[in-house]
Amino acid sequence: MKAPKKGIKWETLGFGFSDVNCHIRFTWKNGKWSKPRFVKEPEITMHIGASCLHYGQECFEGIKAFRQKNGKIVIFRPDENAKRMYRTAERTCMPPVPVDMFVDACKAVVKRNSEFVPPYGTGGSMYLRPLLIGTGPQIGVAPAAEYTFMIMVMPVGAYYKGGLKPVRAVIFDDWDRAAPNGMGDVKVGGNYAASLYAHEKAKHAGWPVELYLDAKTHKYVEEFATSNFAGISKSGSYVTPDSKSVLPSVTNMSIKQVAEDLGIKVECRPVPFTEIRRFEAVAALGTAVVITPVYEITRADKVIKISDPDVVHPVLQKLYDTVQGIQYGTIKDTHNWCFEVK
Ligand SMILES: *Cc1c(COP(=O)(O)O)cnc(C)c1O
16 A cells, blocks of 8 residues: 655545546446456546436445554445445346445555545545446436446545534425435435435525435435434434435444444434424434534524534534544454455
């Protein structure tokens, strides 16, 4: 593994595209996956009739690799993302990427770009974005005959430069994200397209995140546009919605385990909207930021105050510190979540 590249301002890196050495690419044709290719150019050429362009045959994943305290480079739970992309591929009639091929591809592309994994201590990481798209031309509605699987990587900075920062959220009753038997539980780009309009509305009105209720009744909490929901109850339980239209977040799955390890009770069950005001803390959970505390939630003309905007609930802080400690190698990885790149 290479040392971090000289001349990059790691401390000021944000969350955006930057040039690296290469991405990894495979194509699926005649029933099988090709050998990997490492491609330098970030552009991709495809047929104008590609099914990803016309009918949204597309899915993706988000994963992080970390340079640990002891110098090792590890990828956090890529096997879980592999399994999730497998399920998403099946749901969208695309050829699933075998789990081993997916994990090996993650390791190979990180290895080829190891000098872009930020130094330990800067709070940065390497973000991996696996992408599976239909690239064969398909004009009659049907699955395409050719597919491309790629993993893009980029160094990203610490999201919280001075500690966890609570945000406000909003619920809109005018727009839904995912229907009960729809695609909310798989990671397709279309789910993001479905939430962009509301997201822009929220952002311009001063809410960085929007929370969705179940599309059918608007009575139960589901998740934020791009992250899962969790609340800390008065009795100290970690409560997270159980719903078929919520995306199973790897971050949430990991935090649930960490909570159990710390002796915190985990409740995975339907969460009525009316319960929000009884939580001591609420958080949004996802790979990009791990935990974002939410201090108040607005729905129409009502504002639900949850916590002090300047104070992070100690349980959220502890969960955050533990997950980050495992990722950066300062806390023992008892569940073997970190896959070393050699
Ligand atoms: C990706 C995603 C999440 C977060 O999942 P992680 O595996 O924790 O990154 C949550 N909700 C939605 C809708 C997502 O697409």
